[in-house]
Amino acid sequence: MSEAAARQVAIVGLGLIGSSIARGAAAAGWRVTGWDADGAVRDEARTLGLGEVPASVGSAVEGADLVILCVPVGAMGAAAAAIAPYLSMHTVVSDVGSCKASVAAALAEALPGTEIVPAHPVAGTERSGPAAGFASLFQGRWCILTPAADADKAAVALVTAFWRALGATVEVMTPEHHDRVLAVTSHLPHLIAYTIVGTASDLEEVTQGEVIKYSAGGFRDFTRIAASDPTMWRDVFLTNRAAVLEMLGRFSEDLAMMQRAIRWGDGDALFDLFTRTRAVRRSIVEQGQDDARPDFGRGQGDAAV
Numbered sequence: 001m002s003e004a005a006a007r008q009v010a011i012v013g014l015g016l017i018g019s020s021i022a023r024g025a026a027a028a029g030w031r032v033t034g035w036d037a038d039g040a041v042r043d044e045a046r047t048l049g050l051g052e053v054p055a056s057v058g059s060a061v062e063g064a065d066l067v068i069l070c071v072p073v074g075a076m077g078a079a080a081a082a083i084a085p086y087l088s089m090h091t092v093v094s095d096v097g098s099c100k101a102s103v104a105a106a107l108a109e110a111l112p113g114t115e116i117v118p119a120h121p122v123a124g125t126e127r128s129g130p131a132a133g134f135a136s137l138f139q140g141r142w143c144i145l146t147p148a149a150d151a152d153k154a155a156v157a158l159v160t161a162f163w164r165a166l167g168a169t170v171e172v173m174t175p176e177h178h179d180r181v182l183a184v185t186s187h188l189p190h191l192i193a194y195t196i197v198g199t200a201s202d203l204e205e206v207t208q209g210e211v212i213k214y215s216a217g218g219f220r221d222f223t224r225i226a227a228s229d230p231t232m233w234r235d236v237f238l239t240n241r242a243a244v245l246e247m248l249g250r251f252s253e254d255l256a257m258m259q260r261a262i263r264w265g266d267g268d269a270l271f272d273l274f275t276r277t278r279a280v281r282r283s284i285v286e287q288g289q290d291d292a293r294p295d296f297g298r299g300q301g302d303a304a305v
Contacts (some may be wrong), residue, residue: 007031009162010064012057012079014045015229016125017096018070019133022050024166027135035060036130045130058086066162068119069095069107074235076103080110087114092155094119098182098232099240100146100175108148115155118146118177121168122186126227139167146175183243188251190233191244193225 009025011018014036022032022045032051036042045053054060060082061067071079076097088092092115097103104118123141125132143163147156160170173181200219237244261269 005177007207008064008066009032010061010067011051011058011070012083013065013070014050014053014071014130016031016130016132017121017123017137018046018068019050019130020050020135020137021068021070021096021133021166023133023135024138025162028165030162030165031058033064041130048130050130050133057082061091062086062242063088063153064091066158067091067093069097072232072235073097073099073103073239077106077110080107084111084114087111092158093113094159098186098236100144100178102239104146104148104175115152116148117151117155117159118175119159119163120144120146120182121163122182123168124228126224128229138163141168143170144178145166145170145172146178147172149161164294179240179243180246183240185249187236187240187244188247190225190228191237191248192251194220197226197292213252236298254292 002031008031009021011022011025011032014022014034018034018036022034034051034053035057036045037055042053042055045051048166064087067083067087069076069079069083076083076095080093083093089201093105093107093111094117095107096119098120099118100118104116107116107118108127121138121141123137125137145156145159145163163170170179196219257269258273260266
């Protein structure tokens with residue numbers, strides 16, 4: 001299989017990520033077919049012109065060079081089993097899940113003999129649905145591939161070329177390392193955001209609505225993250241529970257240190273921490289992973305997963 005032979009990508013799941021892939025792939029010259037379990041989503045995708053959207057998943061994936069599963073991580077195994085009877089011998093299967101070890105295992109079990117190259121584009125917004133997607137979502141973002149050690153090199157090259165065509169920078173790592181890294185950079189921040197916004201919601205009655213009325217920029221950013229798709233994030237936390245719990249334990253210890261510093265008036269400890277975290281922020285901006293403008297350049301939102 002050569003990269004030049006790839007012409008058709010089939011996308012299973014046409015929400016924010018799937019519809020963005022469809023738009024980006026079409027712009028890059030791929031023939032796009034798609035399918036979603038929700039008939040209303042399929043109708044909307046047709047109206048939006050997101051490639052060919054047949055009535056059955058089999059018709060969508062038949063003959064495809066690349067199939068990308070864009071469903072919640074808890075549904076990956078079932079989605080892979082559903083497409084298994086219709087895949088061609090040359091088809092490569094990938095995904096966009098935020099957890100990789102469990103997804104790789106589920107895909108391998110459901111698709112024996114199929115070339116599988118798990119992937120995770122680290123991009124997204126708090127919005128959902130096919131209308132929320134846009135072709136430039138992946139430009140300048142990372143896409144992490146976690147192929148098995150014995151994965152077919154041509155299959156890995158195909159998936160790499162696909163994501164580069166959509167503007168992403170591709171990195172390869174093991175599934176286990178990915179899950180620990182993303183537990184820190186994505187999963188734990190989302191868990192904190194959900195918790196803080198939930199606490200504020202519980203306090204609304206006590207403060208007579210003032211939590212929302214007087215929301216400062218920090219709380220508004222938390223609410224943006226906490227508005228992310230609940231099904232997807234429920235599955236992420238349950239699927240990557242070991243890494244999330246490990247990082248949550250580390251965070252709890254660090255939070256306890258902050259409590260002690262505040263309680264005992266240890267201004268030096270607070271200042272040192274705030275100085276280090278400020279440097280981290282500057283590094284993220286310098287590497288092009290965010291925008292230094294006051295609104296973070298988020299005209300269309302950005303809540304990477």
